[in-house]
Amino acid sequence: MFCQKTIVSKITYPLFLFRHGRHGTFRHLRRLRKLNFKKSAANEIQARQQRALTDILQYAFDHSSWYHKRFLDAGVKREDLAQESILKSLPIVTREDLRENMEDILSDEIPRHKMLSSKTGGSTMEPLMFYRDGNVLDYRMAFELLLNEEAGWQIGEPWVNFWGHLDDIPSDEVMRKLKYTIANGLSRRMMPYNATFVDDENLAALAKRICNSRPTWMFGYPRAIAAFSRFAVRESIELPPVRGVLVTAEPTTPEDHAAIEKCFGVRALDRYASRELGMVSQECTAHCGLHIMSDNVQVEFIDHAQGQVDSDSIKRIVTTDLHNRAMPLIRYDTDDVASPLPFPREDCGCCFSGMPLMTSVAGRVTDMFLRSDGSWFTGLDVPGMRMAETGWVNQIQYIQTGINELTVRIVRGEKFNDDVLPYLQKEVEDVFLKPVKLNPEFVDKIEKTKSGKFMYSICKVSAEDIQRVTGSPASRASASKLPPPSQ
Numbered sequence: 001m002f003c004q005k006t007i008v009s010k011i012t013y014p015l016f017l018f019r020h021g022r023h024g025t026f027r028h029l030r031r032l033r034k035l036n037f038k039k040s041a042a043n044e045i046q047a048r049q050q051r052a053l054t055d056i057l058q059y060a061f062d063h064s065s066w067y068h069k070r071f072l073d074a075g076v077k078r079e080d081l082a083q084e085s086i087l088k089s090l091p092i093v094t095r096e097d098l099r100e101n102m103e104d105i106l107s108d109e110i111p112r113h114k115m116l117s118s119k120t121g122g123s124t125m126e127p128l129m130f131y132r133d134g135n136v137l138d139y140r141m142a143f144e145l146l147l148n149e150e151a152g153w154q155i156g157e158p159w160v161n162f163w164g165h166l167d168d169i170p171s172d173e174v175m176r177k178l179k180y181t182i183a184n185g186l187s188r189r190m191m192p193y194n195a196t197f198v199d200d201e202n203l204a205a206l207a208k209r210i211c212n213s214r215p216t217w218m219f220g221y222p223r224a225i226a227a228f229s230r231f232a233v234r235e236s237i238e239l240p241p242v243r244g245v246l247v248t249a250e251p252t253t254p255e256d257h258a259a260i261e262k263c264f265g266v267r268a269l270d271r272y273a274s275r276e277l278g279m280v281s282q283e284c285t286a287h288c289g290l291h292i293m294s295d296n297v298q299v300e301f302i303d304h305a306q307g308q309v310d311s312d313s314i315k316r317i318v319t320t321d322l323h324n325r326a327m328p329l330i331r332y333d334t335d336d337v338a339s340p341l342p343f344p345r346e347d348c349g350c351c352f353s354g355m356p357l358m359t360s361v362a363g364r365v366t367d368m369f370l371r372s373d374g375s376w377f378t379g380l381d382v383p384g385m386r387m388a389e390t391g392w393v394n395q396i397q398y399i400q401t402g403i404n405e406l407t408v409r410i411v412r413g414e415k416f417n418d419d420v421l422p423y424l425q426k427e428v429e430d431v432f433l434k435p436v437k438l439n440p441e442f443v444d445k446i447e448k449t450k451s452g453k454f455m456y457s458i459c460k461v462s463a464e465d466i467q468r469v470t471g472s473p474a475s476r477a478s479a480s481k482l483p484p485p486s487q
């Protein structure tokens, strides 16, 4: 194992990155490793961020006609952009702004063929095309590797990825599958677990793979990792030790944290990241909050519009990407909510102790859905993202109202047609594994929750029905047909 780790980390993984055009990653990683993120360097960190911020603001002014006009309209001239507090004078950028003005937002200096496009995923519907330049991807990958190291994973070690379906894993052709397996074994060494199917059979198969391959790190949706943890404890499966567990993309309940800790013997760390921005923040190893990666992004916390707030302390997260010149994101409203945290009285002592702190993101609730066999799965696995990309719908929201019964709320897109509902019906049944009664509801707008978050999936199955099919009074948060948390 030691041998394979060394070969992968020193030879084959760098070659893999090179082959995929990500050859700048290790250069950035070496530079990042030399930076001081500790509290003793707080002034240095702030100065570094201010320089990067001025650079990107001036770049946006010079090379994005949309930002140029917006800044001038806000009364901000180019020479003002170097001022420390200038950010607050600039307007907030919404997803709608990006959607409607992308052509003018993109840099006029970087040729389009050198920009790499992608789409947003996650719990927020209305997927959005966005663009990066290659250097930014290298930098973000390096940052991710650095944070993975801090969270317990080292390049070359096997790890489990509890995620939904991963597009880059072939499931059909034998040769393609074989090629993927070899390439993966020599590069990322990822052991994927499809969190769509959280049932005893799949969990048992995963436990077996973990015992054989001895991964050192668990990563992914907290509910899926917690479901596995409860299963392993219940079945008294002796798992090899892990160095860390990292959860992301969903809020983690205290019960899930407890289940994970009981199984793996370590407290899971939380990460906040997105495809638009890369790494935003990661939980301190001393658990005093999530340190904001201020070399990558500038994070602001702003108040909600009146009447939208659950609690005064919860704020909207507005971010400025400090590096992406292809598509500058200046004061971008993420639609996520969290709160800033003060520095602890005593130095937390972790290697990011000089980076500002925030709470975990409270507003990315991806509600779980329940199948008639009693298994739970994340609502993100119900189709919708691909639908919106086709222009068929602008917004879509699923509400599970009963066992095998769903309301689908749709804001029609410009290409909506008669094929949409039959397509949805089939896709929904593919994940529910049963005939589903799908009740369409056409609306003009889907409102956000009180905490300001768009809910893609909402489970309203009655407690009686949950008990009937799961055989236990487990709450939705406990995920899967496993017993409820012991508390």
Ligand SMILES: [Zn+2]
Binding pocket: 284, 285, 286, 288, 291, 348, 349, 350, 351, 352, 353
């Ligand atoms: Zn810390």
